Amino acid sequence: MGKNDPYAALRFREFNIFLGVRFAMVFAWTMQFVVIEWEVYSLTKNPLSLGIIGLVEVIPAVSLALVAGHVVDQKEKKGLLQKCILGFSVISVGLFLLTWPKITQGLSQNLVLYSIYFLVFLGGIVRAFLGPTIFALFSLLIPKKFYPNAATWSSSVWQMGAVIGPAVAGFAISLIGVHWSMCLIAACSMIAFLLLVQIPKKPILNPKIGEPMRKSLREGIRFVWNTKVILGAITLDMIAVLFGGAVALLPIFAQDILKVGAEGFGILRAAPAVGAFLIMFTSAYFPLDRKAGMKLLVAIFGFGLSIIVFGLSTWFWLSVFALFMSGATDGISMIIRQTILQLKTPDHMRGRVASVNSMFVGSSNELGAFESGLTAKLMGTVTAVVFGGCMTVATVITTGLAFPTFRKLDLREDMEENAKLD
Template structure:
């Protein structure tokens, strides 16, 4: 491998297929969430209803997370991911039906709304398995010596899907309507399933197959708790995402504050992901491994500032720039966090650690959506967003003080150690 080769991970065929699958899934999932947000707000005109969408997904995602991690560590990863995608396809088809005028013509608005919530709830169950399964499969399709580079490309593809999904969602609502947008999402889930078949089955690297569930879960929690760098990174990101969840309120900003319609909504929704995508491609050439801890803290501090600026803005282009820069800072934190997890997690623990990660970070997206919806209801939309950004900044200061090992973290040393093992 060339030193600082920005394309090191892309030289492995299975990893490229893995990226296609991940892109299709993220594209479909993020587009689906945007379309659901638009439809629910159009039906209810309620900020709290937007928050409930997040709550309906976070309840099963958190409740099932640790159990899902145990299952992932015990099962073959590709086959398990196939089941997850099949489940997502069924949910997408259900949303396709519940937004079809012919199918719902005799249904009340409440019936439609509760049906959407129920399908989102089922999606939360599926998502609790998808996160740790993808995290574990990642380590089986690329050598450990290129993990940092692979983490950058994997995160970039995630963000690319997060860019295209919301943007296409916003424009698709305008061009073909909610119903046919859901049809496109269903087709993307089938595409992901098709490409996943191109990856062969993988070995199970857990030496403790058949281990009792409670013992397995306890080991996963203890590992995270006893690894300050991982615990600090997860805690920091959890609270940043929890309090910085302004994107959940974007339908309100697009429709009622900035008054830019579905096209402007698509631009606003995609702006953070465009910023994150830009920084991720840049980081392939200029790695973030050196002094990673301080870079992580600085990035999330900057994220909080961007959220505050977005909250007080009444100018469309300023709002777009603020969201774009929030994506840049969020992208930096995502790359560093994923690299920490991949380098510091043993193979046999990947499913459980990824599940703890999903409880801390992944589910905080939806919990953050609920927090934003609730605070918007209580404080007003603008005040809620400014409050969230301020709490994010406070979290950075507190975490930096409580976790000195995180402040001093330098991932370059971890990378050099792994390269030495493979020589």
């Protein structure tokens, strides 16, 4: 299991189970989000309603993020993750019932709509704990010297779930309908729970168990603020994703602009998956640690350009290609960012650092969905997407010029130090 072995992390059974859990949950969560987007837009035909879905999830996710980070650092990780998965499963069953015609036929449209929003809000509470718990559990399953390779696989699996879930959602809506798509989502979450059972409980690597929450939170925020590499990476990604949230408007493009229906919607959603697969199968062989800062800037710049092309395109297959490139570049960005976080974060602070990261980046997808929905309502769908892509490109250029040290960031020294551990 040498340092050049692209499959080094995959030689640990518990880590493989962890990847299965992570994929199943990301797949289920992103698929659920898309199915609900489709259902809500079908009910309202209002672009702003798509933004509201993201907003009602992101409010509790951001509000509770720091508290969740403190709890994660104080508690046993496997048990906490099991509770998160069960919470998600209950919410999925609720959405399954709300999309069942036999139940909703006697209810008003507004009651169904607001009930969906409420369950999405509860999902935001679960999500506040889910992300930091997964991030913290990661470090307990594999030796430190394999963190970079493990981060590549973990990020790739996350990216796969994040793009395959929505792609499957598009096809599932067409083939089996919204209601049974929700049933499939609930089943995926239970598969994740059963996989997690196979991982034994892990020790709590926190020398400050019982530390007051206020002091704990201050320490976590201070660490992120003082570690400029982490702060720069997550801030850059947050702004890029915030203004590049065009995928939230895909139901509008599929139904009203490109006029390709549910089948075309599935293809559009699948396009980023192909790009993500490409990154997954190549990044383990071609590590991204060398000149990581410049690679991160170039990846996000490419993401912004892809969004601009997608917004301007009136040709279906050009739109598909633009989304393919957005998936590839976003995958590179995520792998580099996760590698930075894993290498730079001490074990006893992983929950808090992950919670800050979720506030910056994890929630920016939903804020991006709200921004896209709002700007689409105000300035039109196409203009909103192009505006978001331009803002992403401008952010990258500004960051690259203003912070030359970030451009020169290289992670080889950190990898060499970790290779000496364990």
